[in-house]
Amino acid sequence: MRAGTISGMGSMGAGSMMGMMFGGGRSNNAQHELLLRLGSSSAPAKGAPKADHFMPPVAKLGKSVALVTPREEREATDELPQKPKGRILVYWGCGATAPKGQPVVIDLSKLAAGQVPPGLWTSAIARDLGPTINNSRTFGRWPAEDGKYAKPDSSLIGAHRIAGNYSPEISFTLTKDFMAALNSSTRTQAGGATVLSWTGIPDATGYLAFLFGGRQGANGEMTDMVMWSSSSTRQFGGGLADWLSPSQVAGLVRDKTVMAPSTTSCLIPAEVKRDAPDFRFGTLTAFGPEENFAYPPRPTSASTPWNLEWTARIRHRSMTSWMEAQGMSMGGMGNSSSEGQSAPQQKCKPKGGFGGLLGGVMGSSGC
Numbered sequence: 001m002r003a004g005t006i007s008g009m010g011s012m013g014a015g016s017m018m019g020m021m022f023g024g025g026r027s028n029n030a031q032h033e034l035l036l037r038l039g040s041s042s043a044p045a046k047g048a049p050k051a052d053h054f055m056p057p058v059a060k061l062g063k064s065v066a067l068v069t070p071r072e073e074r075e076a077t078d079e080l081p082q083k084p085k086g087r088i089l090v091y092w093g094c095g096a097t098a099p100k101g102q103p104v105v106i107d108l109s110k111l112a113a114g115q116v117p118p119g120l121w122t123s124a125i126a127r128d129l130g131p132t133i134n135n136s137r138t139f140g141r142w143p144a145e146d147g148k149y150a151k152p153d154s155s156l157i158g159a160h161r162i163a164g165n166y167s168p169e170i171s172f173t174l175t176k177d178f179m180a181a182l183n184s185s186t187r188t189q190a191g192g193a194t195v196l197s198w199t200g201i202p203d204a205t206g207y208l209a210f211l212f213g214g215r216q217g218a219n220g221e222m223t224d225m226v227m228w229s230s231s232s233t234r235q236f237g238g239g240l241a242d243w244l245s246p247s248q249v250a251g252l253v254r255d256k257t258v259m260a261p262s263t264t265s266c267l268i269p270a271e272v273k274r275d276a277p278d279f280r281f282g283t284l285t286a287f288g289p290e291e292n293f294a295y296p297p298r299p300t301s302a303s304t305p306w307n308l309e310w311t312a313r314i315r316h317r318s319m320t321s322w323m324e325a326q327g328m329s330m331g332g333m334g335n336s337s338s339e340g341q342s343a344p345q346q347k348c349k350p351k352g353g354f355g356g357l358l359g360g361v362m363g364s365s366g367c
Helices: 014-021 246-254 270-275 353-362
Strands: 002-008 031-040 051-054 065-067 087-092 104-107 138-142 158-164 170-174 184-188 194-198 206-216 222-229 265-268 279-295 310-325 328-331
Touching (some): 031 051, 031 065, 065 138, 170 310, 184 310, 194 279, 206 246, 206 265, 206 270, 222 270
Parallel strands (some): 002 310, 087 222
Antiparallel strands (some): 002 031, 031 138, 051 065, 087 104, 158 170, 184 194, 206 279, 310 328
């Protein structure tokens, strides 16, 4: 199970986002996302795969949600939000100005068409999706095409049960709920650096900020792209874009890849705004707690075999996002939404220019 709280720009569909840009109001209701994945080493006992997750009434998802078994599943990959024509300028770390040796400049004209710039995305932090269609004999997931999604007032606390024809019955009780929403703000200093600040939230194990922006040419297409991360070790993407366990985050805090849970501000170097004058889109992630369950419980004696029937885990995070473009500042102050909070959006080839970029960033069609 992966539970998330979404606020800021990420919470809005294309319509509400454009409405806010051109005079609409703000929404201050954080949204929740809940992703369920069930993997088994067994084939279905009879017929097609079938499994249901029964949740407490406070989840407000009805009696149960049905996990579907897809025929195929696309693996998560790191992709650029829009392909620039010229260069990628890479900055990292918090500070008023970029230190010597930055930016690292990736000249796309020197790469083969479609080639991923080497060393751009981290390989040090692997993605951990849990059960997948590739590592399970039988696999199920939710959300599905059932019109159900976690709601802003959904809660996870209470008894959970998973029952199906390809796994043993799984029962556990959760004590951790969705994390609080992140509220962030940005302010430009006299020297050009941007102060990113936020209100710390309970249960956060560490924070990570990411920003991309760019300079647009006369036809609206991006020329140079700027990427910045708060990581002091120049880490982008990979497992950092996923849910991380508290033990993982603790190690990343020690090596300054992730900011400590006591941190509430970070300076984005002045060179980032200088080199991305037309727009900047940022995200802030608070990694959160984890709960683990197993049956039967681990034996007290190391010499006793542990014949596991099932394990279960739930990880939490909270994310917010904001955009600054041509003098406008949007999101970050409790505006909200969530992946999977509305009906699946139309799939089409995004338009070029600023509108298409917004669509790609927000997950909307940009059509």
